Amino acid sequence: MSRSTRIPLTAVALLAFTLSALVATPASALPEALEDAKASGAIGEQADGYLGVRTKVSADVQAALDGVNSQRSAEYAKIAEKRGTDPTAAAAVTGARLLGREPAGHWIRDKNAKWVQKQ
Numbered sequence: 174m175s176r177s178t179r180i181p182l183t184a185v186a187l188l189a190f191t192l193s194a195l196v197a198t199p200a201s202a203l204p205e206a207l208e209d210a211k212a213s214g215a216i217g218e219q220a221d222g223y224l225g226v227r228t229k230v231s232a233d234v235q236a237a238l239d240g241v242n243s244q245r246s247a248e249y250a251k252i253a254e255k256r257g258t259d260p261t262a263a264a265a266v267t268g269a270r271l272l273g274r275e276p277a278g279h280w281i282r283d284k285n286a287k288w289v290q291k292q
Contacts, residue, residue, distance in 0.1 A: 204237045217280035217288065218271045222249065222264030225282050 210216040210230055219225040223242045253260040272281045275291050282288050
């Protein structure tokens, strides 16, 4: 990474603080179909800040997942613009926090794109 593209530590800290609002949203804020799909292991949180499909899901679940991911993408873009960073970086900071908050037994996709059941 060149010196001109590095993000100062204070900017990263501010970004993490701002993204905490996204992460603070209770899990019940997800549609019930997605909560059920998470509990069954069909979908899970990913390190990239988005929900992902682990096994086959119904069209309704896929549509709900796409809607949540679209909302997240828009929020990451807003935050990134405010903070002068990249939306992908904003999403990754939130993704790490979301993975940390998932309960044991739920499936998560780590930064190496590997699905693992959280212990």
